[in-house]
Amino acid sequence: MANYRNVLVAVDFSEESKAVVKKAFEIAARNQASLILLHVVEYASSMYAGDIPLPEDLNLDRDLAEQAVLKLKALANENGIPEAAQYVEIGIPKREIVCLAEEHEADLIVVGSHGRHGLQLLLGSTANGVLHQAKCDVLAVRVGG
Amino acid sequence: MANYRNVLVAVDFSEESKAVVKKAFEIAARNQASLILLHVVEYASSMYAGDIPLPEDLNLDRDLAEQAVLKLKALANENGIPEAAQYVEIGIPKREIVCLAEEHEADLIVVGSHGRHGLQLLLGSTANGVLHQAKCDVLAVRVGG
Numbered sequence: 056m057a058n059y060r061n062v063l064v065a066v067d068f069s070e071e072s073k074a075v076v077k078k079a080f081e082i083a084a085r086n087q088a089s090l091i092l093l094h095v096v097e098y099a100s101s102m103y104a105g106d107i108p109l110p111e112d113l114n115l116d117r118d119l120a121e122q123a124v125l126k127l128k129a130l131a132n133e134n135g136i137p138e139a140a141q142y143v144e145i146g147i148p149k150r151e152i153v154c155l156a157e158e159h160e161a162d163l164i165v166v167g168s169h170g171r172h173g174l175q176l177l178l179g180s181t182a183n184g185v186l187h188q189a190k191c192d193v194l195a196v197r198v199g200g
Numbered sequence: 201m202a203n204y205r206n207v208l209v210a211v212d213f214s215e216e217s218k219a220v221v222k223k224a225f226e227i228a229a230r231n232q233a234s235l236i237l238l239h240v241v242e243y244a245s246s247m248y249a250g251d252i253p254l255p256e257d258l259n260l261d262r263d264l265a266e267q268a269v270l271k272l273k274a275l276a277n278e279n280g281i282p283e284a285a286q287y288v289e290i291g292i293p294k295r296e297i298v299c300l301a302e303e304h305e306a307d308l309i310v311v312g313s314h315g316r317h318g319l320q321l322l323l324g325s326t327a328n329g330v331l332h333q334a335k336c337d338v339l340a341v342r343v344g345g
Contacts, residue, residue, distance in 0.1 A: 058230075078337075085203075085230070168334075168337075168338065189313075189342060190342065191342050192223075192313075192339060192340065192341050192342050193313065193339070193340045193342070194337060194338070194339045194340075195337060195338045195339075195340070196337050197334060197335065197336050197337050197338070
């Protein structure tokens, strides 16, 4: 039986995230697999393209990451996912998702199919989308009608 | 528990198909779900763009479909999937997959992630890829390294 052992679920805090985590939790439970929860904060500073230099003490990425940690904790608590299994990374979502999956030898990545970090975006328009990089299965969860 | 009840696996007879069907079979078994197996023959006649008219008795699509039925049967037999659960359709893969999934109220579509009908292709470059049309979860199975 090709049961999954290590499941990674990536959320973007869109409306579907709650249901996506719930489903990943159930799949992990059914497979008696470990589960880790990831949110990737997309580079904010690097997206700023204005002419006026940003103040040096403005650390958008860090501030966003701090908020994300709290949001992720709330989401994790609903499913009893321990703090050690909660990850917030700063970077390019598809790259960070694939990286963390490899680090933890995940054999299943779960994402929503419609959120900001959904599969549509993960694949993007590049030939080297997450599916070519990911060394494991990818489940896109459809939430709602 | 959000178990799956009706699983559809779509194959393109690429090298990974065998492993994709095996995995779908296992998922269906674990979930005590029904399983249907689909191959879509892409329109061959309509892809012909030559100046010389094709002979009227040449029915490429039908011939390809007949071959596909035999190939699918061989693949199904390995996993004991009955004939009634084997489908060969002629058309545009992503459209046929989504259609059959809806007809059978599938709650999970399983595809390979790298084959000709893999998720990369299913999404394609259109905004209305299978993920936007599919009313269910989609699992992209990674085969091999």
